[in-house]
Amino acid sequence: xxxxxxxxxxxxxxxxxxxxxxxxxxxxxxxxxxxxxxxxxxxxxxxxxxxxxxxxxxxxxxxxxxxxxxxxxxxxxxxxxxxxxxxxxxxxxxxxxxxxxxxxxxxxxxxxxxxxxxxxxxxxxxxxxxxxxxxxxxxxxxxxxxxxxxxxxxxxxxxxxxxxxxxxxxxxxxxxxxxxxxxxxxxxxxxxxxxxxxxxxxxxxxxxxxxxxxxxxxxxxxxxxxxxxxxxxxxxxxxxxxxxxxxxxxxxxxxxxxxxxxxxxxxxxxxxxxxxxxxxxxxxxxxxxxxxxxxxxxxxxxx
Numbered sequence: 001x002x003x004x005x006x007x008x009x010x011x012x013x014x015x016x017x018x019x020x021x022x023x024x025x026x027x028x029x030x031x032x033x034x035x036x037x038x039x040x041x042x043x044x045x046x047x048x049x050x051x052x053x054x055x056x057x058x059x060x061x062x063x064x065x066x067x068x069x070x071x072x073x074x075x076x077x078x079x080x081x082x083x084x085x086x087x088x089x090x091x092x093x094x095x096x097x098x099x100x101x102x103x104x105x106x107x108x109x110x111x112x113x114x115x116x117x118x119x120x121x122x123x124x125x126x127x128x129x130x131x132x133x134x135x136x137x138x139x140x141x142x143x144x145x146x147x148x149x150x151x152x153x154x155x156x157x158x159x160x161x162x163x164x165x166x167x168x169x170x171x172x173x174x175x176x177x178x179x180x181x182x183x184x185x186x187x188x189x190x191x192x193x194x195x196x197x198x199x200x201x202x203x204x205x206x207x208x209x210x211x212x213x214x215x216x217x218x219x220x221x222x223x224x225x226x227x228x229x230x231x232x233x234x235x236x237x238x239x240x241x242x243x244x245x246x247x248x249x250x251x252x253x254x255x256x257x258x259x260x261x262x263x264x265x266x267x268x269x270x271x272x273x274x275x276x277x278x279x280x281x282x283x284x285x286x287x288x289x290x291x292x293x294x295x296x297x298x299x300x301x302x303x
Contacts, residue, residue: 022106022109023101023107024108024110024112025094025097025098025110026111026112026121027089027094027111028114029113031089031093032087032088033088034087035055036073037050037051037054038078038081038082038084039051039081039084040081041081041082044082047084048068051068055088059088061088065092066088066089067088067089067090067111067127068086068088069112069124069125069128070084070085070086070124071085071122071124072084072085087113087124089111089113089126094111109127110125213235216233216240216261217233219262220233220242223256224255225255227246227248228244228245228246228247228252228279229244230243230244231245232244238287239286240262240288241283242282242283242284242286243283243284244281245274245280245281246279246282247279248280249271249281249282250271253265253266253267253284256284256286260289262287263286265284265285267282267283267284268283268285269282
């Protein structure tokens with residue numbers, strides 16, 4: 001491989017001798033990548049526009065950063081359509097060489113590609129838009145320079161084929177779908193966890209608020225003197241209303257206050273003497289101490 005300075009020196013010598021006025025560059029297969037599209041034959045005059053618009057829409061390159069060209073294929077296509085191969089090369093891979101050749105006194109008139117499969121040059125010119133009417137035969141003093149022969153000068157990188165690009169997009173889409181499924185699973189698990197938390201909280205609240213009549217009756221039987229009995233018992237959550245008859249009923253409130261089950265004993269009606277029973281009629285309301293204790297000691301549930 002000839003060094004850059006030797007290649008440019010040779011081109012400058014040709015320019016000074018008048019042996020050449022222009023240079024044609026031919027890119028190797030490693031310097032460009034290919035996109036294939038199936039287009040209607042009737043739109044042949046607009047292939048360049050259609051391919052350019054599709055390139056801007058689907059590819060991650062700016063149109064100002066690349067050279068584009070296209071060529072028709074002979075591969076069988078759908079009825080009324082033809083396969084078109086679009087060739088893409090980055091400007092930064094070619095423009096430094098163009099500038100160096102301009103500095104040597106020559107002009108780059110044509111840039112085409114070498115088709116390694118067919119072992120021939122492709123009938124394209126990336127500069128068609130810039131130099132309308134120019135071609136390789138525009139002058140008999142044009143020098144062909146194979147870019148592959150001065151690859152070290154260009155520092156050309158190998159572009160991924162469009163198939164790899166599409167495969168990468170498909171992989172991204174696949175990963176996105178998998179992440180969506182995982183996110184849905186997490187949301188469902190979170191919803192179930194919240195539901196379970198609510199049910200457990202309700203259970204402890206119900207257990208704290210619910211005291212059976214049997215346990216209340218057992219406690220009253222233990223506390224009340226033999227001269228007192230209960231005629232009515234109502235339990236509403238942590239509130240218990242007790243009604244009955246007793247000798248010296250005024251002493252019942254302090255007795256109930258000393259209970260480990262009851263708290264805040266309060267008369268709800270004045271004491272009245274019942275001559276038939278020969279006892280005082282009483283009505284007392286108490287709060288169940290156990291309800292508050294259960295609620296405070298209920299275990300925490302992680303959300």
